[in-house]
Amino acid sequence: MNTIKILSVVALSSLAVACSKEKDTSTNDPSFSALSFSDLTVSEDFNWSSSINGNFTVVLDAPSNLYTENQPVELQDVDGNVLQTAVINGGQTSFSVSIPEQNTELFAYYPNTQDRVQINTNKSTTTLKIEEIDFEAGLGSSFFKSGTQVKKTSGNNLILEGDFENSSPQLDSRSFTKVRTAGAWYRYNSAGQIALRNGTNVFTSNTVGEDGRILQSVQIAGDQIYDLTYEYSGNAGFFILFMDNDQKYIGHTRVTLSSNGNASCTFLAAPNVRHIQLYGFAGSNEHLDNINMTQVPEVDSDGDNVIDRKDYYPNDPTRSYATFFPTVGRQILAFEDLWPYNGDNDFNDVVLSNHVEFARDASYNLVSASVKVQLNAMGAGLANGVGLQLLDNNKIPFSNNIISSIALKQGNTVSKLDASVLNGVLVVENLISALKPYYSNTGSGPRSAPQEFEFTIEFNSNAGSVTIIPDFYIFRTNERGREIHLPGFHGTEATDRTLFNTGDDVNGTYKNSKGLPWAIEVIYPYSLYFSHPLEKVDIVTAYPQFQGWASSNGMNNKKWMLYPTQGKIFVP
Template identity: 25%
Template sequence: MKKTAIFIYIMGLTALSSFAQENTVTIDAELGDRNEYFATCWSMGAVTVSDNESTLISGSYSLRTNQVTNESNTATWIKSPWLKLEAGQITFKTRLDGAAGGNRSILMQVVSFDPENESTGEGDIAEIGSFEFPNPINKQTEIHEVSVTVPQSYIGQTVRVFISFVGSGGSARVGMDELVIPGEYASDPSEGCLPLAEKNDTDGDGIADEEESYPEDPYKAYNNYLPATGFGTLMFEDLWPSRGDYDFNDLVVDYRMNRITDAKGEVVEVVIELLTRAAGAGYSNGFGIEFSGLSPEKVIQVKGHKTTSSSIHTFMENGLEAGNEFATIIPFDDVDLVLTHPGQGALGINTDPKFGFVDLKPQTIVLTLKEGGEPTAAGPTRLSDLTLENFNPFLIVDQTRGVEVHLPGKKPTKHADASIFGTKEDGSTAGAESYYRNKENGLPWGLNVPVSIPYLVNKVPITKGYTRFFDWVISGGESYTDWYLDNSGYRNVEVMLNANVEGNDIPVPTRPRARVPR
């Protein structure tokens, strides 16, 4: 059958416009039972879902009216659920069944929300357009495509779209299908299909206040933490490529990374909270973090890092370390900037119970990736660009920039001295995943644990404190994946320490608690 496009000009509009639509409310009758649509807050009067070929338009089912012989708009009708109308076109397809009739029309209306009507919420009804089937009605079966522009005054309003089928004489029925309404569904089936409660959006970013973390900031919406809860612990050995004493307390740093996103899902800021808890080395070690895959050009600025006046590092104008392929920050270039050495002949800081505990200094690093809602010319950053896979922390040994100690399997930065790889006990030349693994048994020189845990007393190997650690390593990470937890038989607490912000837990009590700043 031939299809005729008929466009309706509505209430003073002289032309139709095309709008991009993000949300739609639709009905195509393909569920085959109008009760299915009632369950989602559609209403129908003298209209059913039918597979009768005389009114079928597309698919297996279409909407089908009773005989349309009444001019009242409440005789034969369809009402949409409550929805928040958006700019665009209300579109549908329609036809007659070919029976005799005098005239047949479709009225397009909106029902405003009236909060004082507690039973249905329905208020005033306003006609926004109409379509009249061409005469003669007899034997007319042509499919018409109808488009109705949403009036400007109703955009953003909570309404029901009310469609009435009116006419007189004869017995002709009307079919309708593929009804599409631009707008966001706003009915609550659990509350008698009344409109969903209005949600405040103070900052106007399109996200309800109660659904976001920054209701008064239009440029921020959600917190996205790594780890998901609490803090993780990073621990390093600084004698790489030699095994060393393997106590993993040469640098102990608790961390939490918050990737703050906006309403678009783009990262606005990366806020990294650090708590350097211990430094059991005799070296002046530094600490860096590379965000593998993240272009330095995407970072507007870095704040919160601590460097000495004679730093071995060179920095870009935005605060990143210069000369790297990927964005790299140096939270501190000397651990003495974040932990005060106790003196008295102590080898390290907070790693020997014989010496006093020194206060910890929480540190916050902020990377800005969007400013005023805009990223740099290099483009926006997504959460997928800043995962644990991209998180590449490393220790810088004793003010020697080329000596980096990374987590196992993580690649070094461009500043690393490649001549060290594969020497002594390091197996980094055996392939990409071999970086910073012992060539004999795969033991690492750096660890990232997703919770805050105690660390070891100076010169006590981690394998003595965490009794399942070695089993985990030699299994390739398949066995004892929870080796760091306080499970029965997993810890030897007599050789563990737990410096934290609430005091000096040295030595650790029988059931140690790893406290972190909140």
């Protein structure tokens, strides 16, 4: 397995990106002169997330004869692994992502034509241009490329009369994008003919200066791999066109030519393809012959109708696809725990590292979520718990319960469903008593390898194919309603809302009057460790570039977390 799929997302909303300038200055701008976190001056709408986080819209710029509605677009990483799949609606689609600022490249890929473009994560919209193929240019078209012939797969030839020995093509001059009846050759123009050359029948042209054109259609199920080979001379060749169930032209693929008169192509027909149409051409001194197209056998080990190539769980018939939060890496949440009163701003009272794997069935419906919550630090002297609420893509609670049960992984004896919060989980009710051994990892007190709380949430049928945003938060163990959330989240139904607008809180925004939060988020690569500040060390002191990042609304110093002050951070 080397691909990952996610449900189709067709929702257009503004991009919420903490960092939106292309250039990363990574300097201490003297205009930002805060000596401590409390001295910072920040934008009112700053989201305090050091990440690329939001909805990215992809707009297709496609030829007018190419039908793109409801066709798939893939979100890929630099290695071509599929992170998400969405469908085109009104010429565009969008992806909801949360990824690290560091060295993360995303690409939009249109499988129907193999066109790919890097997503500009500094902008909310990226244009994916579909190359227009000049079908009149013949071999001069960019449709063709030179290379080594691919060895064909043995199997039944899906092309009828591929050797032309008993073929009498009918004339059908409708557009070559119109699907012909499967199982027969059709001449596109009167110049095309079957002729005897060197003792064998071939397709050629009977008119000097005019190519003969020929077509044959093959009906398929879609989402399958095929091998095509044929012999040619001169500038003769075939285009390979894809049509959907409504016989609309939705894409094409390219053919490899070799110098010895052989052409080949191994290609994937995307899920929406229902007809493959070969469109051939040959001049009067050229020919086409021995066309062979076979389906490449693929394995579905668990019988869930999702082949192993695309199945993230190839041996589990109840699970097929996986989606992740964050999309790439892991979520670091660093808390101050004195809300609604300001704290000491070392952001080590509770430091969490979170990752969620959502499993989906063959119909993209949610089956389960595997949750890992790692406690990196606990500098708080107060007893706190960790909670989780599952929200929709707009950070709004679901109206119905979508959870059927929770199963604890080995070593976790404390996590359970939260009876007071719809679609909520009490990850840990009391961190002090749950840690074995107890540690703080702040340079003041015991240290230990971080303890992990792992569990699996099973979903009921209400979940369907929705996209879920996990809201991880902390709360006071002996005062359940005193919750602390990342700005942008609004508290659960268990939140004591009488605490809003008390102390330093402003309207329950989890920001004070200066716009400063009690929690910050860093989406971090797996390969890196976020070193939180030591006890009583202000985060601006521990990370001098933090002030430039915060004061510029995240436009500068995007990689502030890579440049700490040595001796001011916890090193595991």
